[in-house]
Amino acid sequence: MSNGVLVDVSKCIGCRSCVTACKSWNDLPDRTAQNTENWDAPLQMDSDTWTQVNYNLVGQGTQRKWRFVKRQCMHCDEPACESACFTHSFLKTKEGAVIYKPTELNEDYCVGCRYCMIACPFDIPKFQYEKTFPYVQKCRFCYDRMTDGNKRPACVSACPTGALKYGEKEALLAEGWKRINGNAQYVKHVYGEKEYGGTAWMYLSDVPFEQLGFKVNVTERSIPSYTWQVLKWTPYIFVGWGALLTAMRLYTKGQSQAHDVEEMYEPVDPK
Amino acid sequence: MSKARNWSFRITWFRLLLILFVLGAVAAALYRFYYGLGAVTNLSDRWPWGLWIGFDLLCGIALAGGGFSTALIVHVLHKDKYLPIARAALLTSMIGYIISLISLFLDIGRWYNFWRPFFYWGFHSVLFEVFWCIAVYTTVQILEFGDIFFEKVNCPPLKKVLGALMTPLLILGIVLPSLHQSSLGSLYIVAVDKLNPLWWSMLIPFFFVWSAFFLGPAMVTIEGTLAARAYRREAELPVFQSLTKVTLWMMIIYFIVKIVDLNYRGVMSLAFNGSYESNMFLFEIIVFVLLPIFMYAIPSIRNKLWGVLTASILVVVGVVFNRMNVVFTGMAKSVGGQYFPSFWEFLITIGMWSFLILFYCFVVENFPILAKEEHVSHGSGIPSKPGVPA
Numbered sequence: 001m002s003n004g005v006l007v008d009v010s011k012c013i014g015c016r017s018c019v020t021a022c023k024s025w026n027d028l029p030d031r032t033a034q035n036t037e038n039w040d041a042p043l044q045m046d047s048d049t050w051t052q053v054n055y056n057l058v059g060q061g062t063q064r065k066w067r068f069v070k071r072q073c074m075h076c077d078e079p080a081c082e083s084a085c086f087t088h089s090f091l092k093t094k095e096g097a098v099i100y101k102p103t104e105l106n107e108d109y110c111v112g113c114r115y116c117m118i119a120c121p122f123d124i125p126k127f128q129y130e131k132t133f134p135y136v137q138k139c140r141f142c143y144d145r146m147t148d149g150n151k152r153p154a155c156v157s158a159c160p161t162g163a164l165k166y167g168e169k170e171a172l173l174a175e176g177w178k179r180i181n182g183n184a185q186y187v188k189h190v191y192g193e194k195e196y197g198g199t200a201w202m203y204l205s206d207v208p209f210e211q212l213g214f215k216v217n218v219t220e221r222s223i224p225s226y227t228w229q230v231l232k233w234t235p236y237i238f239v240g241w242g243a244l245l246t247a248m249r250l251y252t253k254g255q256s257q258a259h260d261v262e263e264m265y266e267p268v269d270p271k
Numbered sequence: 272m273s274k275a276r277n278w279s280f281r282i283t284w285f286r287l288l289l290i291l292f293v294l295g296a297v298a299a300a301l302y303r304f305y306y307g308l309g310a311v312t313n314l315s316d317r318w319p320w321g322l323w324i325g326f327d328l329l330c331g332i333a334l335a336g337g338g339f340s341t342a343l344i345v346h347v348l349h350k351d352k353y354l355p356i357a358r359a360a361l362l363t364s365m366i367g368y369i370i371s372l373i374s375l376f377l378d379i380g381r382w383y384n385f386w387r388p389f390f391y392w393g394f395h396s397v398l399f400e401v402f403w404c405i406a407v408y409t410t411v412q413i414l415e416f417g418d419i420f421f422e423k424v425n426c427p428p429l430k431k432v433l434g435a436l437m438t439p440l441l442i443l444g445i446v447l448p449s450l451h452q453s454s455l456g457s458l459y460i461v462a463v464d465k466l467n468p469l470w471w472s473m474l475i476p477f478f479f480v481w482s483a484f485f486l487g488p489a490m491v492t493i494e495g496t497l498a499a500r501a502y503r504r505e506a507e508l509p510v511f512q513s514l515t516k517v518t519l520w521m522m523i524i525y526f527i528v529k530i531v532d533l534n535y536r537g538v539m540s541l542a543f544n545g546s547y548e549s550n551m552f553l554f555e556i557i558v559f560v561l562l563p564i565f566m567y568a569i570p571s572i573r574n575k576l577w578g579v580l581t582a583s584i585l586v587v588v589g590v591v592f593n594r595m596n597v598v599f600t601g602m603a604k605s606v607g608g609q610y611f612p613s614f615w616e617f618l619i620t621i622g623m624w625s626f627l628i629l630f631y632c633f634v635v636e637n638f639p640i641l642a643k644e645e646h647v648s649h650g651s652g653i654p655s656k657p658g659v660p661a
């Protein structure tokens with residue numbers, strides 16, 4: 001059974017209880033807030049901040065309104081980070097969480113190359129640059145709670161308005177479409193149903209997703225499938241190219257005059 | 272053979288300066304290992320890869336492309352007229368790879384885990400292929416170099432073993448770089464929707480390996496000219512001229528495939544929309560692809576040392592420019608934020624390239640790498656000018 005969360009943007013009031021719950025459950029240090037033109041809170045995600053709420057002022061004139069979007073790891077069905085990692089340090093568990101094995105399962109294979117950060121289409125993995133031996137950090141879907149009697153993630157349990165709903169992914173998707181079809185105010189799209197091959201966290205909204213800072217019109221193929229399309233040729237190229245080169249070397253050998261290579265070169269005398 | 276000659280390394284003021292850079296870089300590297308990446312680099316969550324990966328690794332490996340293209344031409348196709356440059360190409364390539372491995376080691380956060388990828392078969396990762404190929408290919412090059420090493424250092428049994436291994440080593444020494452030069456491009460396939468479509472393509476592995484290959488002859492031309500100047504020898508102009516044919520035809524194919532690929536994906540218009548990316552792309556294609564194609568194609572330019580050298584410099588700078596566009600220009604819009612390397616990142620980079628020059632000088636002065644003077648074709652019309660002291 002794979003779990004997910006359905007986020008209903010139209011129900012979010014931007015209280016950031018989820019952010020506080022995340023910091024508190026995962027024992028993450030807080031950072032001093034900065035006053036800027038940007039209303040997002042916290043301002044950005046980092047290695048100690050695994051979720052944030054984006055504040056978007058949308059619409060015109062009297063229709064002007066705030067919409068708040070909680071951001072965190074989307075927990076892709078086929079994660080780019082998992083496929084990009086050459087030490088298997090990320091894992092999509094059968095419960096639906098994408099976890100980082102060095103901190104979650106105490107399997108310290110990560111070399112800290114940060115290719116996962118290049119690979120992630122949502123720019124989620126963050127790095128502890130200030131540490132001598134940094135870990136990659138990101139939302140872990142409260143994997144400890146999930147495996148402990150399938151408890152809801154800390155953020156979901158803290159949500160006072162029901163904007164976040166935890167459950168079995170397929171059931172949540174069905175419920176999402178039921179809400180969309182039962183209420184004309186929703187955009188007819190569940191973000192995360194198909195994006196990058198599907199994600200465990202899915203969003204409903206009454207405002208077009210592009211106005212909320214979502215990447216829209218993205219590929220519906222999973223990212224690992226792109227990579228594999230190229231990588232699967234590796235063994236054939238290795239054998240085929242190697243055989244071709246060997247054949248060419250043997251074929252042209254006869255045309256070559258014998259050279260005494262040892263007589264051909266000499267050390268340079270630095271005058 | 273001057274086996275009798277002892278080891279020598281002349282110290283000049285220029286070399287002393289390079290040694291200072293190397294020492295500075297070593298100190299900065301030790302500091303980085305102890306205090307972490309944040310203490311010395313300007314890398315951030317938005318820019319996880321910077322100067323060391325973008326320049327030292329991606330460009331360093333590409334610039335070392337002279338090794339495998341020369342090996343293919345000389346040892347597989349047996350084009351003997353290129354033998355005089357074969358060893359110099361191997362040497363530069365080998366040092367380039369060693370530098371790339373060092374910069375990779377510097378760049379990884381949890382460096383004590385560097386050996387892990389050998390044992391965790393992440394074959395679904397492009398980086399896995401890159402890591403294995405680069406590591407094995409560096410070993411192969413060191414073994415190939417061993418054959419030269421034992422011409423000076425007498426050890427008949429080892430020399431014999433290496434001699435017997437030479438054919439498989441040479442073949443591996445072409446197959447492995449072909450694979451990872453393309454894989455360095457495939458690394459960015461994962462960045463679909465992040466890397467600007469002018470550079471993102473399913474063909475990016477082809478573009479990377481193809482450009483690394485045609486860059487080879489250009490790099491050999493530059494190295495050869497520099498070495499000739501430094502050691503007051505005559506540049507191997509006929510070899511360079513003849514090699515331009517390889518680069519010329521490969522660049523024409525590169526250009527055609529690039530245009531077809533852009534049209535096929537329907538993103539050609541992006542090249543002309545006046546954005547920063549489009550200008551950088553046009554600059555890359557016009558100045559660093561089309562211009563050298565014309566310079567190589569016109570005999571009166573190609574047959575002069577300045578002509579072939581200028582065109583070759585354009586080719587080499589063009590490949591570096593292309594890699595920089597992939598790593599920085601093409602990614603900037605999607606990741607946001609700013610990145611400019613710190614002083615320490617520059618120092619370590621400069622130190623590593625200084626090491627390359629010093630090591631090259633040491634090896635060619637002590638081992639039979641460059642062709643004997645009487646093998647050099649005369650009548651090239653290039654007077655050996657009083658050179659820069661290397």
